[in-house]
Amino acid sequence: MKFLRLKIFPEASRVPIYTYLGVPYASPPIGQNRFIVPQPQQSWNRTYYARDYKPVCPQLESLLEQGETRYRRSSEDCLYLNLWVPETAMKIGGFPVLIVLTGEDSYDWSANRISGLDIAAEGIIVVTIQYRSNVFGWLSFDHNLSPGNLGLMDQLMAFEWIDENISKFGGDMKNVTLLGHGSMGTFNSFYHLLSPKTKRIFSKAILMSGSLFAPTPMNHDASDDFVRLLTCDSVDFNIMLKCLQSKSFEELMKAYESIVRNEKRTNRFFGPLVDDFITDIDNRVFLGDPFKLITEFNYTIDVPVLIGITSNEGALVDEMWLSYGREGYRKFRNYIDEAVIPNMLKKAHFEYYNKRQIKEAINWHYFQPYPKTTSHLLNSLIKLSTEIAFELPLFKTIELLTTPIELQSTQGIVNNENNFSINEHENGRAVEIKTFRSGKQIDGRQKTASNNLYVYVFHHSNSMDMRGTINYFGGAQHSSDIPFLFGPSLFKQISRRRLSQTEEKLCKKFKQLFGDFIKTGNPTPDRLFDAWHPYNSNTKYIKILGTKIDSLLHNRILKDSSFEQNHEKIDDLLSSDTQEKLQVVSNDASSHQYNPYHLSSVNHGYDENNRGAIRTFDATPSASNTAKNTDYYFYLRRIYSFWYEYLPNLYKNYQDRTGRASSEQDRYSEVNPKYKHAFFSMLTLVCLLLAILGLCVYLLKKNNQSLASATTIL
Structure with a gap:
């Protein structure tokens, strides 16, 4: 052809x-x-x-x-x-x-x-x-x-x-x-x-x-x-x-x-x-x-892998969320409680998603501390969506690929008595598999995963996604990394403007790292001072790619306050009567793009909010570069602990308490008839003795009266 x-x-x-x-x-x-x-x-x-x-x-x-x-x-x-x-x-x-x-x-x-x-x-x-x-x-x-x-x-x-x-x-x-x-x-x-x-x-x-x-x-x-x-x-x-x-x-x-x-x-x-x-x-x-295939059988990924997410994936907001959000806080909250969260947890295969204690814990963790406005409610839902659909799966995947198979069950990666997830799909039935790799039949368990695993997180505030819309909720939303990887042509195609100086540097860095990986299997070949280290069981290195990166030492969290900084703008422009207004595309305010958010800004409470979970890191080459880029691992580990340790233990403790109460009630029910029978027997005996005593008293009084009468006659 x-x-x-x-x-x-x-x-x-x-x-x-x-x-x-x-x-x-x-x-x-x-x-x-x-x-x-x-x-x-x-x-x-x-x-x-x-x-x-x-x-x-x-x-x-x-x-x-x-x-x-x-x-x-x-x-x-x-x-x-x-x-x-x-x-x-x-x-x-x-x-x-x-x-x-x-x-x-x-x-x-x-x-x-x-x-x-x-x-x-x-x-x-x-x-x-x-x-x-x-x-x-x-x-x-x-x-x-x-x-x-x-x-x-x-x-x-x-x-x-x-x-x-x-x-x-x-x-x-x-x-x-x-x-x-x-x-x-x-x-x-x-x-x-x-x-x-x-x-x-x-x-x-x-x-x-x-x-x-x-x-x-x-x-x-x-x-x-x-x-x-x-x-x-x-x-x-x-x-x-x-x-x-x-x-x-x-x-x-x-x-x-x-x-x-x-x-x-x-x-x-x-x-x-x-x-x-x-x-x-x-x-x-x-x-x-x-x-x-990868958890129970001997299937491994033997090639170098580069895997990552953006820092606020859930900010690519579903149109259905916006539709309910424009109807007011109460309707939006009811929709979240009755439809979004149960469906989100069920689709992610979380057990006990419909239990009252779990719902209360999720509400306390994600929604309770923040003002009762539609915009804050949407921001909390975005945070919840980001954690469930992207951050937790990323953490579990990279841990699975780098954890020896004999340790996976003990560390809760695959099966654990406290594991909070269903590890198989409803209609996904595994079959006995015999396969060959390099001409040899595999009959042993997977011992280690590949050491060529590179992990990253992309962070760029007020970023633009593939729809051309801007994120005012902090961090980088889903698909906002594509224009930088395939830019600047794709970026200009979407935004109708050129890259700023800062964005151009980020674009070049993105393409260089990914380009070197495509060519060699290593994003930083022949580089030692600022090398991108593999993620493995010993070094939890997660590269932070983005702009406005601040130094981070000793696991100190730097909260991304983009949502609060943009809050007044969001309240003005996300209301239901501003659907046709345009919004600034990027950090440079050099061009405009259609803004998709049109939510009510009525306040139903108070408190202050930050993205909380979003952190930025210093990517500048330094002696402590490795320490800084491993901090994001601990953030992911904390999220994992909430979902896979705190919530299961919460429900388990509740079950234990209710179980003990039920057991005590059962024991009481078993011994109660015996005590009741003894009580009534004793009561009957006491009554009989009282009756006999009364009869004796009566006879004595009557006998005394007879003696008195006889004495009078004499």
Whole structure:
């Protein structure tokens, strides 16, 4: 296949970049190919026009954005990939390759697409992959033709295309890095690093804003609901499939939207599933639950891994939260207590999430100390969301990957009598697995994990996310690291302005560290003074990347007061009557961007608030650099202690107290009849004795009277 490509000259680079956009790697999943495994791309003998992005796969755009549901930007014909290739790679060859998988639970960034232009200028071939998600990628009928996990199968076919063709673009298949971003992108990347079908492809991995323990979007049997809504349910699979394939795109999206809107009530949603119903193990996508593969079996990640999150991930606010927030404090609080928190904890597999003592402890820890305003309530909810969905999973993942397997149970990483989580998904059943690595069967337990694990936290106040909106709640929100990693072109595309001097330095540092890791597997090769140390069981080193970094000694916490500093602005601009106002984009106030928050600012209480959990660190090379960058570990450890030690012990102590009280009551109930019988027996005896005594007294008195009468007569 010949391509009609673009030739672009990035800023500050003398090497032109060849861009190939919308390259097909599979047949369009439309018509008879809808809801089935991807089919190979038909041969193409003509010149292919590869100058424009293809639409993203179907999704609901309003899940995080304002306005009515918009899905016309997307298309079912979406199985394409995009390449950015340095001109020198075409001439010399042997260049490192970066494969990018993005995606959240049910959507991907469509308004601002990731561009690999600036990464390619660093001497790296960049490939982004579009794959089916939500109902189009995860619908399952327990049938070989439509087993679910279609999104993962799309990725497998894209990897096959890359394996066969990347050398033609100058890429080195022995030096391939997989980058996953977001809850779905990172989860998929973890799967590929564990699967014998794909792990041979990758020599390194970058996992951003997601982890193995994140609230994974594993399938919760929403497929039956979807089929019923479209009146396609049938015991005959072929009839049901033909019915679904005959439905219009709009009908499918309306049915899917209904599932999404009721997700918090039904806890049913679409995602990957363990396909152990397939009898032929060679045709399975999953060989077992990914969590169990790494905790109970001998599956290890043998390649260098760079993993991290942003400092305030939850500040990418859900539109549903804003909708309830605009209705006032009381309605918002009721919605949080009755829907958000229970669903959040259940999705994260926390036990006892509906127990009164646990709810009271969470309320005391996150909501009680702060003023009763809608903005403070939202800020507390953001903090709770950040800890549950990102910080806790990150801590558990990096500890699991660096803790010897024989110590994991004793340290509470996998199984512990006080462990507060369910360590398996509802429908994730592990199977007996026998696999081979390097030609030898694995039959021993995992002893140690790789020493090439690098951990980071990205911090940048008032940062901009992929929607182009600004975070006023302190720290860096979800997806705010992408514009710096893939900038400055992507940053300008989103913000419509150039980087400031501070932002430009951060962007260069970001690209240098990640670029060196992609090329060598080490973010700071041949550097000793300011080296980025691996995270291991002895050195809990977490690199802090960001701006306005202050020195931190002896684990002193520096609270990020961005929320308080912006509070007056938030009260003015987040009210329901300012929906059309624009907000300052960045620290420099050099440009404006649409602000998504429109909340009530009515005060229902008092107190003062800080982000509390957010800390910044000095990244300047110094003798104490290691000590400063390990402090974030202790912050994560404190969060872990609250959720996995304090709350379980709280509930256990309550159970012990109630158990003792119940036991005492039972013992009392057992002995009570005996004492009651003895009491009444004694009472009867006393009464009988009193009666006898009374009779004796009566007889004596009567006898005395008789004697007196006899004396008188005499």
